[in-house]
Amino acid sequence: MSVSGVAANTPATGTEATAGTRTRLAENFDTFLTLLTSQLRNQDPLSPMDSTQFTQQMVQMTGVEQQLLTNDLLNKLVANSNSGISTAVSLIGKDVRAVTDTTALKGGKSEWFYELDREAAEVKFEVIDANGKTVASKTVTGGDDIAAGEHKFAWDGKDITGRALPDGGQYKLRVTTKDTTGAAVPVSIYIQGLVAGVEQADGQTMLTINGAKVPWGQVASIYEPKPATPPPTGSGGSTQTASDDESGDTLINPAG
Incomplete structure (x- = not known):
């Protein structure tokens, strides 16, 4: 046939x-x-x-x-x-992780999560603005940041000269890796934060996460936001809340 x-x-x-x-x-x-x-x-x-x-x-x-x-x-x-925009609206207030390398500068800082498939010998981070210009750069050659697994990269919102950049700008994180042989180590980049809004743009459902617009299809995980930690009680005592993952949130829709 x-x-x-x-x-x-x-x-x-x-x-x-x-x-x-x-x-x-x-x-x-x-x-x-x-x-x-x-x-x-x-x-x-x-x-x-x-x-x-x-x-x-x-x-x-x-x-x-x-x-x-x-x-x-x-x-x-x-x-x-x-x-299903009505379904997407239900995500407002939820803690969401999305597969994207772009986020916004908010409160003088931005942060991304990156996951290495295996241990690297060198990891280089570059923060790139909307015009394609590298505004900040950092290279790591040792410590936990190059180990296999998931890590967080935080940027203080300052450019190469030390000048604090204004909030609201969209920035992309580029991660370049290599092992001891010089080969690239596979890396995945995510952002995570509360969904502040949902909108339609050019036929796509977009979520606002940390000030960035992220397509609905790039959502990898949805979490219940962690409850606020109550203030210390008694003499020097404090109350701690157990969590189901390292962020303290309860995973309600794991990816995969």
Whole structure:
């Protein structure tokens, strides 16, 4: 049995059909303009052609293009419905971990989590602003920060010259690693924080985490926020709350 024969009979999805229609429309429109130009250039000046027909054809072509734009809008609306924004709203106030290297500078600091697949010999951190400029850099060659597993990287919001940068800026963390042989060590980067808002942007459900906009699909874990630690009671005593993970939050939707 020929596999290609089965694939040939598979109906195209709405996106594929729209893309194919757009390609054909562009080709037909280019051909139409070429023919129109040639006919206008070579027409008999004593018996000029009726321009009404050309106008009607252009109106029809424009109508098809507008219909395609309407289809795109409908596809976005369907995607928004399927993404379940009502479900995403329920995350507001939850502690969420997302797979992204971008966060915002808030309260004069930013922090990321990074996970090394194996022990590294050197780990270099670079904080990059929205313009692609490296504003801070640090290299680690020893200690717990290069061991296999998960670690936290905190930035104090100061650039290379020691100047404190204003809050609200979006920054990306780039982590470059290598082992004793010079080979790169696989690394994953996350951010974690409370979800402060949910919105729709260009057909995607976006969560606001630590001031950064993160697509819903990049959420890796959802936690119940840890309760506030009560103030010390008695003479020098304090109350500690047991936690289910190192952040003190209770994992309610582990990734994987």
